[in-house]
Amino acid sequence: MMAKVLQKTYLILIMLFLYAPIAILIVLSFNASRSRVVWGGFTLEWYTSLVNNSTIMNALWTTFGLALLSAFISSVIGLFGAIGIYSMKKRDYKIMLFWTNIPMINADIVTGIALLLWFVRFLPLGFSSVLLAHVTFNLPYVILCILPKLRDMDIYQYEAALDLGAGEAYAFMRILMPQILPGVLSGFLMAVTMSMDDFVITYFTKGAGVNTLSTLIYGEIRKGIKPEMYALSTVLFFIVLVLLILVNLPYDRLHLNLSSKKSDRETT
Amino acid sequence: MNRSKSRLLSIPYIIWVIGFTIIPIIFILSKAITDSDGALTLANLLAIFDPIHRKALIMSLSLAFISTVLCILLAFPVAIILRGSHIRKKSIILFILILPMWMNFILRILAMQMLISNNGIINNLLTGLGLAPMKLINTPGAIVLGMVYDYLPYMLLPVLNSVLSIPEDVIEAAKDLGSDKLHVLTRIIIPLSLGGVGSGITMVFVPSMTEFVIANILGGGKIQLLGNIIEQEFTVSMNWNLGSGLSVALMIFVLITSFLFGRNREEASTGIL
Numbered sequence: 001m002m003a004k005v006l007q008k009t010y011l012i013l014i015m016l017f018l019y020a021p022i023a024i025l026i027v028l029s030f031n032a033s034r035s036r037v038v039w040g041g042f043t044l045e046w047y048t049s050l051v052n053n054s055t056i057m058n059a060l061w062t063t064f065g066l067a068l069l070s071a072f073i074s075s076v077i078g079l080f081g082a083i084g085i086y087s088m089k090k091r092d093y094k095i096m097l098f099w100t101n102i103p104m105i106n107a108d109i110v111t112g113i114a115l116l117l118w119f120v121r122f123l124p125l126g127f128s129s130v131l132l133a134h135v136t137f138n139l140p141y142v143i144l145c146i147l148p149k150l151r152d153m154d155i156y157q158y159e160a161a162l163d164l165g166a167g168e169a170y171a172f173m174r175i176l177m178p179q180i181l182p183g184v185l186s187g188f189l190m191a192v193t194m195s196m197d198d199f200v201i202t203y204f205t206k207g208a209g210v211n212t213l214s215t216l217i218y219g220e221i222r223k224g225i226k227p228e229m230y231a232l233s234t235v236l237f238f239i240v241l242v243l244l245i246l247v248n249l250p251y252d253r254l255h256l257n258l259s260s261k262k263s264d265r266e267t268t
Numbered sequence: 269m270n271r272s273k274s275r276l277l278s279i280p281y282i283i284w285v286i287g288f289t290i291i292p293i294i295f296i297l298s299k300a301i302t303d304s305d306g307a308l309t310l311a312n313l314l315a316i317f318d319p320i321h322r323k324a325l326i327m328s329l330s331l332a333f334i335s336t337v338l339c340i341l342l343a344f345p346v347a348i349i350l351r352g353s354h355i356r357k358k359s360i361i362l363f364i365l366i367l368p369m370w371m372n373f374i375l376r377i378l379a380m381q382m383l384i385s386n387n388g389i390i391n392n393l394l395t396g397l398g399l400a401p402m403k404l405i406n407t408p409g410a411i412v413l414g415m416v417y418d419y420l421p422y423m424l425l426p427v428l429n430s431v432l433s434i435p436e437d438v439i440e441a442a443k444d445l446g447s448d449k450l451h452v453l454t455r456i457i458i459p460l461s462l463g464g465v466g467s468g469i470t471m472v473f474v475p476s477m478t479e480f481v482i483a484n485i486l487g488g489g490k491i492q493l494l495g496n497i498i499e500q501e502f503t504v505s506m507n508w509n510l511g512s513g514l515s516v517a518l519m520i521f522v523l524i525t526s527f528l529f530g531r532n533r534e535e536a537s538t539g540i541l
Contacts (some may be wrong), residue, residue: 007349010345010346010349011346011349011361014342014346014365014420015364017417017420018365018368018417018420018421019368019416020379020383021376021377021379021380021382021383022331022368022371022379024379024382024383025371025375025376025379026387035315037382037383037387037389037392045398048325060404065366070442077280077281078281079285080277080280081275081278081280081281081282081284082278083277083278084274084275084277084278084279084281084282085278085281086274087275088275088278089272096278096282096285099285099289099290101287102289102293103289105470105475105522105523105524105526106475106519106522107475107478107518107519108475108478108496109478109480109495109499109515109518110478110515110516110519110522111292111320113296113498113502113511113515114293114295114296114515115288115292115297116502117292117295117296117508117512118288118291118292118295119523121295121473132288133411135284135288135374136284136288139281139284139285143281176343193370197369197373199373199374199481200480204502210442213372214372214373214374217372217374217375217378218374218458218481219379220405221374221484221485225375225378229375231376233371233372233375235369236371236372237369237370240370241367244363244367244370245363253307
């Protein structure tokens with residue numbers, strides 16, 4: 001019994017640690033006072049003025065646009081890249097995997113600086129340079145989400161379809177794609193997440209004109225963060241919460257079925 | 269499938285790798301080994317051993333090391349506790365632990381700053397209770413706190429994955445053969461979860477080693493990490509050669525840790541979605 005209480009207390013403390021700063025941000029988004037330490041009463045003012053704040057809204061659309069566009073481009077290039085890598089000989093396969101891993105292993109600051117040094121040679125820094133950078137760091141995640149699916153799929157079905165007279169494009173769409181689609185989708189979602197989450201690489205490759213939410217916030221630290229930003233982050237937090245609950249529900253049930261036997265044994 | 273034909277499908281990707289992974293690395297290497305006039309030099313690389321840079325390197329290494337160890341120590345009990353709990357509860361708690369990662373990390377670090385600043389929430393609570401306020405912000409400890417706070421989920425995920433995937437049969441076999449709880453922990457659970465800890469280490473150590481945002485916000489610019497110095501070479505001092513040299517030196521440290529622990533970040537992050 002004592003052990004159970006200790007375990008619960010420990011989990012609650014960890015959650016408190018992870019959620020205290022988030023709770024502060026949510027509380028501040030309803031704070032009528034602009035001060036960060038004084039509570040000036042409840043208000044929804046920041047939520048209404050948020051929509052009219054063009055700087056924040058521009059950064060929001062840049063962030064979303066960048067995330068979706070870079071995830072889409074990296075999913076297409078990554079899908080074909082993964083199929084190509086899958087059919088390579090062992091040596092080439094290993095070389096390609098090595099280079100695929102590099103942007104992921106490397107520190108963001110080094111990737112950001114290396115891209116900056118290269119971009120300034122041929123490209124004005126702006127949305128396009130950030131987009132190229134985001135596709136670059138998204139690609140490894142896409143490839144590494146798709147490759148395992150290719151390894152697990154049944155290649156003979158595809159070959160049988162060809163033997164039975166299917167064209168290559170037809171067999172690709174009807175046999176290959178359905179088998180690797182979950183990998184492509186999780187690669188896409190991973191890419192969206194990575195792109196929205198990035199600060200360092202965007203910071204080095206963006207130039208003066210563009211801002212994502214992260215770089216905008218970073219630039220505002222000295223002047224003081226606008227309360228609208230707290231309102232926006234609260235809204236985004238709850239959107240993500242709802243989305244994740246929707247995405248995770250079916251997965252949970254699946255998981256539950258698979259491992260219920262094991263957990264029965266654990267609880268008895 | 270016609271293998272040689274389907275290999276052609278990867279041409280756009282190969283071009284991308286050459287254009288945006290290999291060429292940029294060549295550029296940063298060549299900037300690192302030349303001076304502003306383009307003459308060959310090793311000065312930028314060796315600059316890492318200058319007293320100021322060496323101090324920052326040691327500070328970066330030790331803060332990253334402490335943060336990583338703290339993350340392991342905090343994450344492991346969570347995994348052990350969750351292993352014993354019911355499956356439904358397991359997935360809910362896992363979800364709650366990962367959710368904070370989706371709130372913008374700079375905002376979360378700023379909120380941490382509000383908590384621990386000199387007239388912040390914690391010190392207000394302390395003085396309200398009649399206690400002396402503590403100096404929390406602008407110390408190395410504050411940076412460690414920020415790093416642990418920001419990167420803990422990245423350690424939790426792989427450690428949880430590996431601890432939860434140890435088959436119950438193995439543990440029962442050990443118990444049948446006479447192991448007590450401590451023995452099961454030290455001889456079964458810990459050895460079998462080392463893989464997850466390894467990927468957790470790269471997921472936490474590499475970003476905290478190269479960090480500059482947390483150090484700027486919670487260190488108040490008083491504590492220089494290597495990341496801060498590199499950032500300033502690019503944005504303030506405009507000495508790109510020196511900045512590149514220090515980056516390459518940093519990259520060498522990063523590669524050493526990656527090879528030591530032999531994991532990539534992908535393995536640990538696939539559990540997120």
